[in-house]
Amino acid sequence: MIRDRETLDLLLDSVRRFVREVLVPAEHEVAETDEIPPAIVQQMRALGLFGLTIPEAYGGLGLTMEEEARVMIELGQTSPAELIASFALTEPGAGSDSAAIRTSAIRGHDAQGDHYLVNGTKRFITNAPQAGLFTLMARTDPAKKGASGISAFIVDAKSPGISLGKRDRKMGQKGAHTCDVIFDNCRVPAANLIGGVEGKGFYTAMKVLDKGRIHIAAVCVGVAKRILSDALRYAVERQQFGQPIAEFQLVQAMLADSRTELYAAECMVLDAARRRDDGLPHATEASCCKLFASEMVGRVADRGVQILGGSGYIAEHAMERFYRDVRLFRLYEGTSQIQQLVIARNMIKEVS
Ligand SMILES: Cc1cc2nc3c(=O)[nH]c(=O)nc-3n(C[C@H](O)[C@H](O)[C@H](O)COP(=O)(O)OP(=O)(O)OC[C@H]3O[C@@H](n4cnc5c(N)ncnc54)[C@H](O)[C@@H]3O)c2cc1C
Incomplete structure (x- = not known):
């Protein structure tokens, strides 16, 4: 669905120009240094490329899926690094079988209020070294083995109890970094449970x-x-x-x-x-x-x-x-x- 052809064409034109004039000339440097120059990250942010589908009311571009796909087809015409946001699902023992995750989030209450205590390790998490927030999948009901015991949380990456493993050395996609994210009694406010209901995360x-x-x-x-x-x-x-x-x-x-x-x-x-x-x-x-x-x-x-x-x-x-x-x-x-x-x-x- 394209809501406004003219506005979309303007966006696609500026993305096309940005890819041609900024990203393509930087490809070699990114591959060599394994880092995206901060000035480029800043320009991507200014173009709205980190919030393509976030509603406009929250500062995003509010794109439909078709509009987003068209932007990605343009953006994809350079090195694919940094196009994927941080989402923590995979674990050492749960890859393809993602409903088998073992990271736990156990609800508790103390003087500081309702919270969850998170324990477990997430693996290969893209952008983890740079992330400000994680979307985390964890098991709130360890008695339930399958998908229904899993909940989703927004977790501040600076929360005490979170540590990062060393950066993975990857075959390609230099400039996009992955690593383990380790949760050790990490306290997450109960309000950060996405949707407010347990068991819906998966x-x-x-x-x-x-x-x-x-x-x-x-x-x-x-x-x-x-x-x-x-x-x-x-x-x-x-x-x-x-x-x-x-x-x-x-x-x-x-x-x-x-x-x-x-x-x-x-x-x-x-x-x-x-x-x-x-x-x-x-x-x-x-x-x-x-x-x-x-x-x-x-x-x-x-x-x-x-x-x-x-x-x-x-x-x-x-x-x-x-x-x-x-x-x-x-x-x-x-x-x-x-x-x-x-x-x-x-x-x-x-x-x-
Ligand atoms: C660079 C990189 C970035 C990543 N970023 C993220 C991220 O940001 N967030 C995140 O949560 N995860 C991320 N992942 C993890 C990724 O999603 C998993 O690696 C992927 O889902 C496969 O899981 P696995 O590696 O455990 O492989 P496994 O599940 O162990 O699979 C190994 C092989 O067995 C096959 N296999 C498994 N089960 C079956 C089956 N039932 N039938 C047939 N074949 C099967 C697979 O197809 C594969 O060929 C990333 C991985 C990499 C390498």
Whole structure:
């Protein structure tokens, strides 16, 4: 759903310009230093990129899912670091099986009022080293083993009892940092329970995951666009056997397959986003988007390396970095296998 085409086009234009003039020139520095320059973070904040869907009344841009997807397709056309907010669900013993989390939040009352005492370890938490707040999933009813014992909290990252593990050394996506977040008798005010009711956290997380899956699929589309445009430019310029390699039909096949899959993923993302905006069921579509777009960008990056030949393997070219960066998309917010399970289970439910 696009509410005001003209305003959205202005936003997309400024994001496009920001990507071209600020983010792309900084890519190499971010990859080398593993840090986003503070001036860029500040500019992203000023553009409203940290509050895309937060209602305008609270200082965000209040974008619909389709508007957000279109912004992410533009923003994705640079290194994918820092596009994902801090959300603490995964644990050492609970990844794909996220309903198995063991971090506990036990309600108590003392002179300082109602609170929860949180204990446990969260793993691979993106942006944890920079986060001011965590959205935390914890078990408020340890007697209940599954999803219904889990609640969601907003936790101030500076709360006593929170410590961070050392930064993970990742394959790619430099500039975005992950680490363990350890809660040791961390006191969280009872008012920070999201929704005010215990046991709803997992369902809240699942709703966020649907949105997150469309969001990540849109980023995949954006990155694939960038990779394909770099590969195309290279193919047109690089000469072998006395002609541009783009003239060779085997290279054309790689370009054409990439363009076709990219087009399919973009259509899927926009359709799923519109379904969400229209209040239609979209859990299956969100998983289809995440599965297809993340696998698609992996294939596009692989072909990108192939089209660049030896240069595709050399760090001076962005292609080698993109090849590593996009690998993550098939792993987080539900691996490809988990998306397959979600899609098939929903299909089976529809006929039983
Ligand atoms: C860089 C990075 C950033 C991350 N950021 C965050 C974050 O901000 N917040 C957060 O909460 N988490 C985050 N994660 C965690 C991420 O969501 C998990 O790593 C992911 O869900 C997979 O869980 P796991 O690593 O425990 O793998 P596992 O669940 O152990 O899976 C291992 C393999 O087994 C397969 N598998 C598991 N169960 C099944 C099944 N039932 N059927 C078929 N195959 C199965 C998986 O598909 C996978 O191939 C991040 C991870 C990384 C690497």
